[in-house]
Amino acid sequence: MASQEYRIDRRLLCLGAAAVLCIAAYMTIGLRGNIGFVLTLRATKLVALLQVSVSIAISTVIFQTVTNNRILTPSIMGLDALYTFGQILLVFALGGLGYAALDAQLKFGGEVLLLMALATGLLLPMLKRGTDMGLMLLAGVIFGVLFRSLQSLLARLVDPNDFAVAQSASFANFNDVRTDLLILATVFTVIATVIAWRARHMLDIVALGADSATGLGVTWTKTVTGLLLLVSALVAVSTALVGPVAFFGLLVVAIAERIVDTRRHALLMPAAALTAIVILVGGQTLFQHGLGNSSTLGVVIEFAGGLAFLILLFLGSRR
Amino acid sequence: MSSTVLKPTSPVIWTASLVLAVLFVLSLCVGVSDMPLDRVFSDAAAFELLLVSRLPRTLAALLVGAGLAIAGLIMQTLVRNKYVEPSTAGTAQSAELGVLIVTLLWPSANLFLKSIIATGTALLGTSIFLMTAHRLPPTQPFLVPLFGIVYGGVIGAAVTFVAWQADLLQYLSVWTNGDFSGVLRGRYELLWIGAAMLVVAWVIADRLTIMAMGRDASVGLGIDYARMLQLGLVIVSVISALSTVVVGMIPFVGLVVPNIVSRLIGDNLRGTLPVVAVSGAILVLGCDILGRLIRYPYEIPVRTVMGCVGGVIFLWLLFRRPAHG
Numbered sequence: 001m002a003s004q005e006y007r008i009d010r011r012l013l014c015l016g017a018a019a020v021l022c023i024a025a026y027m028t029i030g031l032r033g034n035i036g037f038v039l040t041l042r043a044t045k046l047v048a049l050l051q052v053s054v055s056i057a058i059s060t061v062i063f064q065t066v067t068n069n070r071i072l073t074p075s076i077m078g079l080d081a082l083y084t085f086g087q088i089l090l091v092f093a094l095g096g097l098g099y100a101a102l103d104a105q106l107k108f109g110g111e112v113l114l115l116m117a118l119a120t121g122l123l124l125p126m127l128k129r130g131t132d133m134g135l136m137l138l139a140g141v142i143f144g145v146l147f148r149s150l151q152s153l154l155a156r157l158v159d160p161n162d163f164a165v166a167q168s169a170s171f172a173n174f175n176d177v178r179t180d181l182l183i184l185a186t187v188f189t190v191i192a193t194v195i196a197w198r199a200r201h202m203l204d205i206v207a208l209g210a211d212s213a214t215g216l217g218v219t220w221t222k223t224v225t226g227l228l229l230l231v232s233a234l235v236a237v238s239t240a241l242v243g244p245v246a247f248f249g250l251l252v253v254a255i256a257e258r259i260v261d262t263r264r265h266a267l268l269m270p271a272a273a274l275t276a277i278v279i280l281v282g283g284q285t286l287f288q289h290g291l292g293n294s295s296t297l298g299v300v301i302e303f304a305g306g307l308a309f310l311i312l313l314f315l316g317s318r319r
Numbered sequence: 320m321s322s323t324v325l326k327p328t329s330p331v332i333w334t335a336s337l338v339l340a341v342l343f344v345l346s347l348c349v350g351v352s353d354m355p356l357d358r359v360f361s362d363a364a365a366f367e368l369l370l371v372s373r374l375p376r377t378l379a380a381l382l383v384g385a386g387l388a389i390a391g392l393i394m395q396t397l398v399r400n401k402y403v404e405p406s407t408a409g410t411a412q413s414a415e416l417g418v419l420i421v422t423l424l425w426p427s428a429n430l431f432l433k434s435i436i437a438t439g440t441a442l443l444g445t446s447i448f449l450m451t452a453h454r455l456p457p458t459q460p461f462l463v464p465l466f467g468i469v470y471g472g473v474i475g476a477a478v479t480f481v482a483w484q485a486d487l488l489q490y491l492s493v494w495t496n497g498d499f500s501g502v503l504r505g506r507y508e509l510l511w512i513g514a515a516m517l518v519v520a521w522v523i524a525d526r527l528t529i530m531a532m533g534r535d536a537s538v539g540l541g542i543d544y545a546r547m548l549q550l551g552l553v554i555v556s557v558i559s560a561l562s563t564v565v566v567g568m569i570p571f572v573g574l575v576v577p578n579i580v581s582r583l584i585g586d587n588l589r590g591t592l593p594v595v596a597v598s599g600a601i602l603v604l605g606c607d608i609l610g611r612l613i614r615y616p617y618e619i620p621v622r623t624v625m626g627c628v629g630g631v632i633f634l635w636l637l638f639r640r641p642a643h644g
Binding site for chain 1 (some may be wrong): 374402461466469470479511623625627634637
C-alpha cells in the first residue's frame with residue numbers, strides 16, 4: 001500500500017534492514033542446547049520487545065504531534081507513573097488476595113481502561129487551556145514524582161506480601177517481560193498501530209496546530225481526545241510489559257527525525273518504530289552476549305535519553 | 320532599617336515558632352516504645368530513649384528541614400528562578416555520586432570524610448548546572464527547573480549504573496531514600512555544621528537580596544558578585560551534601576517553603592530567612608510525624624510522605640501563580 005502512495009524511502013529501507021539484522025542476531029547468537037526450547041523462549045521475548053518498541057515509538061510521535069512539542073513524551077508527562085499508580089490502587093482497593101484472584105488478562109484490560117480514563121481526564125483540560133508549554137512540562141514531571149510517591153505510599157500501606165508485587169512493577173526491566181499478557185497486549189498494539197497508520201494524514205494536519213487544523217475541517221476536541229486515548233492505551237501496553245522507561249521514546253523519535261528528516265507521519269512513524277527496534281533488540285543482544293549483564297540496558301537508555309533531552313532542550317531554547 | 324522591614328513578619332514568625340514548638344514536643348512523644356512524658360526524668364529507660372533516639376531524630380528533622388528550605392531559597396536567589404531547589408538542580412544527585420565514589424575507592428572512610436567529598440561533588444555539579452542555567456533564555460522560566468530535573472536524572476542514572484556494576488545498589492538506597500528512622504545519637508551531629516551555614520546565610524542575607532536583582536544591578540550597588548555567588552554555592556552544597564549523607568534525599572522542601580513564604584511576606588531575605596527556616600523545619604518534622612503515624616507501629620519514609628504532600632503543594636503553586644512568575 002505504502003509503495004503506491006509514496007516511493008519507499010531508501011533511508012527507511014536501511015533502517016528496516018538494520019532492524020531485521022538485529023532481530024536475526026537476537027534469535028541466533030549463542031544458540032546451543034535444546035534449540036527448539038531456546039527459540040520459543042527467545043521468540044516470546046522478541047515479540048514483547050517488538051511490541052514495546054512499536055508502542056513507545058508511535059505513542060511518542062502522536063503525543064508530540066498533539067501537544068505540538070518535540071521534547072514532550074507521554075512518560076515525561078508522568079503517564080507511566082500514572083499506570084503503576086493505578087495498578088497499586090487496584091491492589092489497595094481489592095486487597096492482595098482479591099487482586100491475585102483476578103484473571104491476569106481481565107486485570108490488564110481494566111488497567112488499560114483506567115489509564116485511558118485518568119490520562120484523558122488530566123491532559124485534556126491542560127491542552128484546552130493552552131497554557132505555557134514549559135509550565136505543562138514541569139507540571140508533568142511533578143505529576144510523575146507525585147504518582148510515584150503515592151504509589152510507594154500505597155505500597156507501604158498494603159500487606160507486605162503484596163509490596164513485592166507492586167514494587168517489581170516500578171522498574172524498567174527488559175530481561176524479564178510479562179509473557180502472560182503477551183496475547184492481549186499484541187491485540188492492543190496491533191489495533192492501535194492500525195488506527196495510527198490510518199490516521200497518518202490526519203496527524204499531519206493536526207501537527208499544524210488547533211486553528212489551522214480546525215480550518216481544514218478537523219473537529220479538534222474530538223480528534224485530540226481520540227488520539228490521547230490511543231496514546232494512553234499504547235503507554236499502558238509498554239508499561240505493563242517492561243515497566244516505565246522515561247526517555248526512550250524521546251531518544252527514538254529524535255533519532256528517527258534526524259534520519260528521515262521530516263515530520264510527515266507516513267515516514268516518521270515507521271522510522272521511529274524501526275529505530276526503537278534497532279536500539280531495543282540490538283541493545284538487548286549486545287548486553288546479553290557482549291557485555292554479559294543485560295539488566296542494565298534500561299539504565300543506559302535512561303542515561304543516553306536524558307542526555308538527548310538536555311541537548312534538545314538546550315538547542316531548542318537557544319534557537 | 321531592618322526593624323521596620325521586620326514588623327509585618329513578626330506575627331508570622333511567632334505563629335510559625337509556636338507551631339514548631341508543638342510539633343517538637345509531639346515528635347518526642349510519638350514512637351513505638353512507650354515513653355510517658357510525666358515520668359521521663361524519673362524513669363531511667365525512658366530518659367535514655369529520649370536522649371538516644373527521640374531527641375536526635377527530632378533535631379535532625381528540624382535541622383534538615385530548616386537547612387533544605389534555606390538552601391532552596393538561596394538557590395532560587397542565585398539562579399533568579401522560583402522553581403529550583405537542590406534536588407531539582409543535580410545538587411543532591413551529585414552528592415550521592417560523591418558518596419558512591421568514596422565508598423568505592425575508600426570503603427573505610429568515616430561519615431565526616433564522606434560528607435566532605437560529597438560536598439565537593441555537590442559543589443561541582445551545582446556549578447555546572449548554574450553555568451548552564453544562566454545561558455537559558457530568561458523569558459521561559461519553566462525551562463530552568465525542567466533542565467535541572469533531567470540533569471539530576473542523568474547524574475542519578477550514572478550513579479545507578481556504577482552502583483549496579485559494583486553491586487552497591489541496596490547500599491546506595493540508604494542515601495537516595497530520605498528517612499529519619501536510622502537517626503540516633505552520634506549519627507546526626509554533622510547536621511550542626513548545616514546550622515552554622517544558616518548563620519552564614521543570615522549574615523549575608525542583605526547582599527543576597529540585592530543579588531536577586533541580577534549581576535549588573537548588584538555590581539552597581541557595590542556587591543562582589545562572583546565571590547557572593549561562590550559563597551552561596553558553598554552554603555547550598557554543604558547543606559544538601561550533609562542532608563544526603565546523614566538522612567538521604569528529601570524532595571520539594573526547598574521548593575514549596577520559600578515560595579509560600581514569599582507569597583505571604585515578600586522577598587526581603589533579612590525578613591524571610593527565619594520564617595523560611597522555621598517553616599521548612601515544620602514541614603519536614605510534620606511529614607516525619609505523619610510518616611510515623613499513618614501505619615503505626617510501622618514507618619513510612621519521610622521522602623515518600625514529602626513526595627505526596629510537597630507534590631500537591633507545588634502543583635497548586637504552579638497553577639495558581641500567573642505565568643510570568
